[in-house]
Amino acid sequence: MAVGQLKDFGFSCSLDDFGNGYSSFSVLTNTDLTVMKIDRSLFRDVSNPRERILLSHILQTANELNLETVAEGVEDRQYIDFLRKLGCDYVQGFVFYRPMPAEEFEERFLIRNEKIDLDSLERVSK
Numbered sequence: 021m022a023v024g025q026l027k028d029f030g031f032s033c034s035l036d037d038f039g040n041g042y043s044s045f046s047v048l049t050n051t052d053l054t055v056m057k058i059d060r061s062l063f064r065d066v067s068n069p070r071e072r073i074l075l076s077h078i079l080q081t082a083n084e085l086n087l088e089t090v091a092e093g094v095e096d097r098q099y100i101d102f103l104r105k106l107g108c109d110y111v112q113g114f115v116f117y118r119p120m121p122a123e124e125f126e127e128r129f130l131i132r133n134e135k136i137d138l139d140s141l142e143r144v145s146k
Contacts, residue, residue: 023051037092039078048085056082060093060113066102079106 023033034055039062082089091103094113128134
């Protein structure tokens with residue numbers, strides 16, 4: 021089934037691991053996608069100017085193509101600030117939480133309504 025057919029049924033489609041392996045710019049020209057998930061391999065050294073330039077252009081391209089963006093595997097607070105300035109829509113990674121069992125997730129987020137204060141990266145329970 022083609023991506024267009026899936027979208028006709030109400031699904032959205034994401035390009036996972038952009039910047040690694042088989043995901044390339046040609047996929048963006050030939051496929052009707054909704055989200056670009058940027059691979060964690062591009063988040064190794066926040067002080068590397070080449071890496072920062074590349075991320076800036078990837079996010080600019082995604083924005084111009086009306087794609088939502090997710091930065092995968094972010095483990096450094098500096099990247100959160102940098103990605104926020106560049107307009108990255110979502111960030112996921114260990115900087116927030118380590119993987120946890122479903123029961124713990126339910127307790128923390130559904131029952132206790134735990135949140136993260138992004139300005140301080142502190143966990144806040146209500």
